[in-house]
Amino acid sequence: MAEGVGGPNGRPRIGVYICHCGTNIAGTVDVQALSAYSTTLPGVVVARDYRYMCSDPGQELIVKDIAEHRLQRVVVASCSPLLHEHTFRGAAARGGLNPFQVQMVNIREHDSWVHEDREAATAKAGDLIRAAVRRVALHRPLERRRVTINPDVLVVGGGIAGIHAALTLANAGKHVYLVEREPTIGGHMAMFDKTFPTLDCAACILTPKMTAVKAHPNITLWTYSEVTQVGGYVGNYQVTVRRKPRYVNEDLCVGCRECIEACVYKEGKTPDEFNLGLSRRKPIYMPFPQAVPQVVVIDREACIEFKSGKCKKTCVEACGERGAIDFSQQERLETIRVGAIILATGFKIFDARRIPYYGYGTYPQVYTALEVERLVNAAGPTGGEVVLRNGRRPESVAIIHCVGSRDENTNRYCSRVCCMYSLKLAHLIKEKTQAEVYNFYIDIRAPGKSFEEFYNRVQEEGTHFIRGKVADLYPGGDGRLVVQVEDTLLGKVRKIPVDMVVLSVGLEPRPDAQEVRRLFNISCSTEGWFLERHPKLAPVSTFTDGIFLAGACQGPKDIPDSVAQAGAAAAEALALIDAGAVELEPYTAYVVEEDCSGCKTCIPLCPYNAISFVAETKKAQINEVLCKGCGVCVAACPSGSIKQNLFEDEAIFEEIEGVLTHA
Amino acid sequence: MPEATHTTEGGARAAPEGFEPRIVAFFCNWCTYIAADLAGTSRMKYAPNVRVIRTMCSGRVDPQFVLEAFARGADGVLIGGCHPGDCHYQEGNYKTLRRYTLLRQVLATLGIEPQRFRLEWISASEAERVRAVVNEMVEQVRALGPLRLEVPQEVPVPRQREEVAA
Numbered sequence: 001m002a003e004g005v006g007g008p009n010g011r012p013r014i015g016v017y018i019c020h021c022g023t024n025i026a027g028t029v030d031v032q033a034l035s036a037y038s039t040t041l042p043g044v045v046v047a048r049d050y051r052y053m054c055s056d057p058g059q060e061l062i063v064k065d066i067a068e069h070r071l072q073r074v075v076v077a078s079c080s081p082l083l084h085e086h087t088f089r090g091a092a093a094r095g096g097l098n099p100f101q102v103q104m105v106n107i108r109e110h111d112s113w114v115h116e117d118r119e120a121a122t123a124k125a126g127d128l129i130r131a132a133v134r135r136v137a138l139h140r141p142l143e144r145r146r147v148t149i150n151p152d153v154l155v156v157g158g159g160i161a162g163i164h165a166a167l168t169l170a171n172a173g174k175h176v177y178l179v180e181r182e183p184t185i186g187g188h189m190a191m192f193d194k195t196f197p198t199l200d201c202a203a204c205i206l207t208p209k210m211t212a213v214k215a216h217p218n219i220t221l222w223t224y225s226e227v228t229q230v231g232g233y234v235g236n237y238q239v240t241v242r243r244k245p246r247y248v249n250e251d252l253c254v255g256c257r258e259c260i261e262a263c264v265y266k267e268g269k270t271p272d273e274f275n276l277g278l279s280r281r282k283p284i285y286m287p288f289p290q291a292v293p294q295v296v297v298i299d300r301e302a303c304i305e306f307k308s309g310k311c312k313k314t315c316v317e318a319c320g321e322r323g324a325i326d327f328s329q330q331e332r333l334e335t336i337r338v339g340a341i342i343l344a345t346g347f348k349i350f351d352a353r354r355i356p357y358y359g360y361g362t363y364p365q366v367y368t369a370l371e372v373e374r375l376v377n378a379a380g381p382t383g384g385e386v387v388l389r390n391g392r393r394p395e396s397v398a399i400i401h402c403v404g405s406r407d408e409n410t411n412r413y414c415s416r417v418c419c420m421y422s423l424k425l426a427h428l429i430k431e432k433t434q435a436e437v438y439n440f441y442i443d444i445r446a447p448g449k450s451f452e453e454f455y456n457r458v459q460e461e462g463t464h465f466i467r468g469k470v471a472d473l474y475p476g477g478d479g480r481l482v483v484q485v486e487d488t489l490l491g492k493v494r495k496i497p498v499d500m501v502v503l504s505v506g507l508e509p510r511p512d513a514q515e516v517r518r519l520f521n522i523s524c525s526t527e528g529w530f531l532e533r534h535p536k537l538a539p540v541s542t543f544t545d546g547i548f549l550a551g552a553c554q555g556p557k558d559i560p561d562s563v564a565q566a567g568a569a570a571a572e573a574l575a576l577i578d579a580g581a582v583e584l585e586p587y588t589a590y591v592v593e594e595d596c597s598g599c600k601t602c603i604p605l606c607p608y609n610a611i612s613f614v615a616e617t618k619k620a621q622i623n624e625v626l627c628k629g630c631g632v633c634v635a636a637c638p639s640g641s642i643k644q645n646l647f648e649d650e651a652i653f654e655e656i657e658g659v660l661t662h663a
Numbered sequence: 664m665p666e667a668t669h670t671t672e673g674g675a676r677a678a679p680e681g682f683e684p685r686i687v688a689f690f691c692n693w694c695t696y697i698a699a700d701l702a703g704t705s706r707m708k709y710a711p712n713v714r715v716i717r718t719m720c721s722g723r724v725d726p727q728f729v730l731e732a733f734a735r736g737a738d739g740v741l742i743g744g745c746h747p748g749d750c751h752y753q754e755g756n757y758k759t760l761r762r763y764t765l766l767r768q769v770l771a772t773l774g775i776e777p778q779r780f781r782l783e784w785i786s787a788s789e790a791e792r793v794r795a796v797v798n799e800m801v802e803q804v805r806a807l808g809p810l811r812l813e814v815p816q817e818v819p820v821p822r823q824r825e826e827v828a829a
Contacts, residue, residue, distance in 0.1 A: 629719050
């Protein structure tokens with residue numbers, strides 16, 4: 001090493017810091033022994049253990065030691081570097097060291113938390129510390145590359161989370177692209193009637209926000225559009241958006257709906273997506289009356305013109321001089337550049353057909369909760385009347401909780417909103433039909449603000465609560481269904497005939513969540529929800545810098561939580577872009593020219609085209625702006641002339657030796 | 664690489680009493696390392712025989728790292744990367760797979776059993792897979808016994824590429 005050899009044996013002077021993490025580490029690992037052991041390692045001039053290294057006094061220890069012991073390198077043995085590398089690099093920098101002269105050792109996630117044998121865990125920690133001490137001696141000071149940030153933000157998904165995030169950013173003066181797959185924004189919330197526990201009208205609080213999105217000068221709203229490609233990096237993402245043809249010119253359509261009236265179909269034949277198939281729509285339609293934008297859309301699959309080319313095109317006639325209808329419209333690709341991306345792609349409801357004994361899709365009296373939301377909604381298919389498919393008003397209704405949630409056979413997790421929306425629907429159904437309402441539940445989970453109070457209110461209204469998981473559902477007489485359940489509070493099996501069954505279905509990741517995850521280069525949790533960087537400390541960030549999460553794409557959430565998270569995601573994006581520039585990690589590869597034989601092995605390996613061959617010198621050259629630091633070329637270079645900052649061969653060899661060479 | 668000679672006499676190697684396999688693992692920063700972190704936060708328990716070395720991509724794992732680990736006394740080497748199609752660097756793991764396939768053959772010619780060298784695709788959410796793979800590998804290597812490559816400890820193993828090429 002050319003730099004910093006002020007320690008014993010001509011090595012850099014190294015400080016080792018071992019964190020107790022309360023008892024998280026110290027409970028399984030003998031931290032004092034490790035501290036004593038560390039002082040025997042070559043180059044180590046000071047070693048300490050401390051209860052919480054990441055705390056202010058813990059960091060201060062490092063800052064002071066750098067000065068007092070003239071430290072040139074720092075090793076911190078604590079938690080995962082993905083959690084606190086930044087913290088300790090910062091501490092080292094405050095002490096006057098280059099932040100990259102720090103190495104972290106993961107003795108919590110990879111050691112104390114996963115092992116029980118104290119001796120083995122301590123030995124492992126010792127090996128890892130030894131490796132780090134050997135490695136850190138080779139660390140060179142590195143500079144982070146600063147790149148300017150594009151101040152525009154992309155929000156993917158136009159449900160309540162996407163809408164709120166977009167408005168927050170737009171109000172802060174940032175330009176936002178809001179991309180929504182459906183022909184309208186609004187998402188699931190637009191389908192609800194009232195929201196728990198306040199029984200606010202969903203439309204009354206949502207539709208003004210939808211309108212504000214459309215009207216906002218800082219928001220470019222692209223509905224019926226999908227992101228197809230994402231390139232670049234934090235601060236400088238290039239995104240391709242596919243704008244599907246709606247066969248109606250958005251700039252010309254005023255939403256008068258005369259075309260819908262005039263359509264050659266007198267009655268709609270296609271199941272209406274917005275009403276979950278409880279009503280029918282025509283091939284040219286407005287998703288729902290308050291849709292934003294107020295632009296109709298033509299369903300290619302259902303339209304006669306597209307099927308036969310022989311339609312009378314009464315819709316075109318009705319549109320008249322405005323001429324908004326355009327059957328020749330083609331898909332368009334738009335490329336935008338943004339500094340940050342917020343994903344708010346939402347959820348799908350659990351498909352109740354997956355639990356056959358509840359008879360959804362078999363018995364017409366069985367509904368999902370979302371269908372009932374449409375029934376109780378005054379703008380829904382029945383004008384707010386809760387009536388069965390045969391037109392009868394139910395006199396008794398069963399609401400079955402935890403359908404597809406908290407179940408080994410489907411989803412093990414709690415879907416978080418079903419208890420409360422079940423209570424809400426119980427209230428609304430009772431109010432509208434005076435029916436007897438039975439809730440079949442495993443537990444009632446009502447932990448939010450005013451939730452328990454709402455539960456009490458619904459109980460007082462006379463709704464029946466039966467604790468037990470419904471085992472079977474079968475036809476009784478008079479078109480009724482019999483709900484068979486073991487009442488676990490009474491300890492006996494009950495059979496209750498009802499007219500209508502509502503399945504409180506859970507929430508699931510969208511079926512294409514994996515594709516979306518790949519597109520944006522983020523991770524999913526085991527269940528398929530998008531994974532946050534840290535469940536407590538970075539709940540809206542992802543492992544990919546500049547990409548944030550909002551709403552139920554991260555996990556089941558109710559409206560207040562979705563909105564709160566959307567605000568947080570917007571704030572994180574704002575903090576990022578308002579900094580004006582972002583520092584990129586300097587883990588890039590570089591060519592040691594004198595060693596390069598010009599074999600060109602590396603060139604086709606680079607997925608970013610960062611390596612070029614310089615004809616004059618017959619050497620390879622790496623563009624560090626394009627290089628993302630994977631190190632594939634480094635591993636492949638036959639002459640060893642490509643190196644990767646912080647991951648040089650020498651450093652990794654030191655680590656290998658370090659973990660294997662017992663003292 | 665130095666002359667790596669076996670000390671075995673050709674018969675079955677009986678694992679010595681109290682043998683604990685030493686396994687070096689190279690985990691990519693974006694998938695398997697996160698999965699191992701998740702195993703930690705989930706407090707899953709697995710064998711303490713693995714020492715993880717983090718690389719940004721499994722594609723950074725130079726075959727020499729694997730050879731070096733075996734030469735330095737590892738009884739097994741594990742590489743963990745993102746699933747095909749999921750690489751943070753688009754296709755680094757495909758390059759890992761190619762190298763792995765070739766390197767396995769090289770190791771076989773050196774007399775290193777295939778169970779001692781393993782490549783696994785483990786995504787960030789698959790903490791359980793980390794636990795299962797580590798435990799399984801430790802058991803397999805334990806059954807095989809120590810690698811027993813004879814490396815003269817007093818002579819430093821050459822690490823410079825030039826020396827290796829020489």
